[in-house]
Amino acid sequence: MYAYARVQALLILRSPGQFAILTMVPLYSSVFFTVLIHHHRQSAATVVALTAFGMSMWAHAMFVGAEAVDDDRRDGTLEHGLLRPENYLRALVTRVSVSCALSLPVLGEVIVVGRLLFGLPITVARPAMCLLVIGLVVAGTVGAALLTSALMVLVHAARTMQNAMTYPFYLLGGLLLPASTLPPPFDWLARGFFLAHGFALLRELVLGSAPHLAGRLILLVAMVLAQLAVGVAALRWVMHSSRHGKVSLHG
Amino acid sequence: MAKWVWLRQLGYGALSSYQDYRAMFTWRSWSCGWLLRLLCQVLFFATLGRLVGSAGAEEYMAVGNAAILAPLGALGVVSSTLGERRSGTLQFLLISRANPHLVLASRGLHWLADGVITATIALMAVPALVDVHIAFGRLPLAFLLLLLMASSTYQLALSLTGVSLRWPGSRTYLTAGVGILLMLAGGVNTPTPRSGLLGALAHLLPAVNAIPALRALLGGESVPLGGIYLELAVAVGWGLAAHSILTWSLRRGVDRGTIDLP
Numbered sequence: 001m002y003a004y005a006r007v008q009a010l011l012i013l014r015s016p017g018q019f020a021i022l023t024m025v026p027l028y029s030s031v032f033f034t035v036l037i038h039h040h041r042q043s044a045a046t047v048v049a050l051t052a053f054g055m056s057m058w059a060h061a062m063f064v065g066a067e068a069v070d071d072d073r074r075d076g077t078l079e080h081g082l083l084r085p086e087n088y089l090r091a092l093v094t095r096v097s098v099s100c101a102l103s104l105p106v107l108g109e110v111i112v113v114g115r116l117l118f119g120l121p122i123t124v125a126r127p128a129m130c131l132l133v134i135g136l137v138v139a140g141t142v143g144a145a146l147l148t149s150a151l152m153v154l155v156h157a158a159r160t161m162q163n164a165m166t167y168p169f170y171l172l173g174g175l176l177l178p179a180s181t182l183p184p185p186f187d188w189l190a191r192g193f194f195l196a197h198g199f200a201l202l203r204e205l206v207l208g209s210a211p212h213l214a215g216r217l218i219l220l221v222a223m224v225l226a227q228l229a230v231g232v233a234a235l236r237w238v239m240h241s242s243r244h245g246k247v248s249l250h251g
Numbered sequence: 252m253a254k255w256v257w258l259r260q261l262g263y264g265a266l267s268s269y270q271d272y273r274a275m276f277t278w279r280s281w282s283c284g285w286l287l288r289l290l291c292q293v294l295f296f297a298t299l300g301r302l303v304g305s306a307g308a309e310e311y312m313a314v315g316n317a318a319i320l321a322p323l324g325a326l327g328v329v330s331s332t333l334g335e336r337r338s339g340t341l342q343f344l345l346i347s348r349a350n351p352h353l354v355l356a357s358r359g360l361h362w363l364a365d366g367v368i369t370a371t372i373a374l375m376a377v378p379a380l381v382d383v384h385i386a387f388g389r390l391p392l393a394f395l396l397l398l399l400m401a402s403s404t405y406q407l408a409l410s411l412t413g414v415s416l417r418w419p420g421s422r423t424y425l426t427a428g429v430g431i432l433l434m435l436a437g438g439v440n441t442p443t444p445r446s447g448l449l450g451a452l453a454h455l456l457p458a459v460n461a462i463p464a465l466r467a468l469l470g471g472e473s474v475p476l477g478g479i480y481l482e483l484a485v486a487v488g489w490g491l492a493a494h495s496i497l498t499w500s501l502r503r504g505v506d507r508g509t510i511d512l513p
Contacts, residue, residue: 023424027431031440032299035312038441039303048302160275164284167291176298 045120057103065145066162069152125208137198140224146231194223264357272361310383315439317373322404324366328359403457403486413496
């Protein structure tokens with residue numbers, strides 16, 4: 001596991017594009033902050049900071065999940081990975097997790113930009129609990145990224161798919177407004193989505209009031225575990241199918 | 252006859268560009284994947300307008316974010332041209348006797364077309380997404396304005412391509428940076444700043460001068476022609492910049508033998 005994590009850390013360090021998330025997020029968040037200041041809605045700054053973080057985290061995870069497989073396919077290492085599918089699976093899970101963890105400091109970055117550059121009143125009421133929920137949400141996002149990796153083995157269109165899997169999920173995940181405001185049947189769909197549940201909880205926690213916290217936390221943990229299990233299972237199934245010639249690796 | 256050769260070269264470039272696009276999308280992946288994603292993007296920013304709660308904010312952001320899809324789409328040429336270098340086809344394109352600017356511009360025309368078409372569809376869909384009135388009878392003129400906005404951004408994108416071919420690691424930062432600048436100062440979510448560095452810089456950006464004209468056109472008001480002339484000037488300026496930067500970058504790559512390095 002350590003070796004896989006080290007490989008991914010080296011890959012990240014050697015490709016500056018991988019750092020785009022950390023450098024671009026402050027600029028993306030400034031689009032939102034500018035809107036708030038223009039409309040004198042500084043009171044929504046904390047929620048909007050969470051939105052900017054959520055978008056970065058999700059987009060980065062989709063990028064990592066798609067690119068990891070696409071790079072391996074292009075470099076010809078995907079076939080080698082299929083010789084030992086369980087090892088490749090472990091390697092991919094570790095690599096995707098390490099890269100997704102990069103999005104964790106982004107929230108701090110967004111808060112610093114909002115407070116120092118825009119003078120916005122961004123405050124986090126229950127920081128420890130918020131960190132716990134953020135950790136869970138990032139873990140669930142790793143599961144979603146693994147699902148993307150599995151789809152990538154099947155459909156070979158990294159850029160197209162990675163791009164298509166951003167904004168629809170920002171809406172479904174309730175990153176800006178609670179998913180409960182979505183029209184039916186999307187509000188129903190969102191109820192089973194860990195991101196919508198995690199962000200609803202996070203939004204309430206940063207503002208200070210989160211009723212039925214224990215029960216909601218347990219539900220979030222269950223949803224995140226289910227997402228991770230679905231991601232790993234899908235990847236395992238796809239690799240098993242590829243190994244037996246049921247899925248073409250090169251179109 | 253010879254003076255029209257460039258037109259034929261442009262035609263062949265456009266044809267291969269169309270084939271690239273067909274390889275990238277099927278009708279299903281385009282409509283259920285790409286187009287859906289772009290419509291969700293417009294809806295997402297319109298939701299930001301609803302969150303701030305000011306009168307007209309949701310409509311303003313919905314129209315702005317639908318229109319900006321045309322310029323943002325045109326930026327895709329940076330990535331595809333860099334892909335030519337990675338796949339080793341860039342050097343073959345440069346064998347052409349035509350100017351590299353013309354060759355690379357024609358090879359990525361599908362990005363420009365995609366941006367204009369998706370922005371037009373998004374503008375048509377906006378009234379269904381949020382409560383906003385659009386003068387549908389003026390959509391053909393809006394299409395032409397979107398084409399102008401996308402074309403001037405396309406020239407900026409080709410300038411960025413020149414830089415990215417020299418420093419491939421800069422691609423993500425350059426395209427994302429321009430995209431963010433357009434969203435920040437382009438009159439998309441908030442009016443273009445009138446003062447300061449950002450205000451001065453904004454009017455050199457493509458699309459920025461045409462967006463107010465587009466809003467007026469779709470709102471059924473009289474169109475400020477000054478903005479359209481400025482947009483044309485910006486397009487020509489970025490065209491000249493693209494020509495110089497691409498020529499410099501590719502000549503340097505050929506001289507140093509680095510043109511096909513991944």
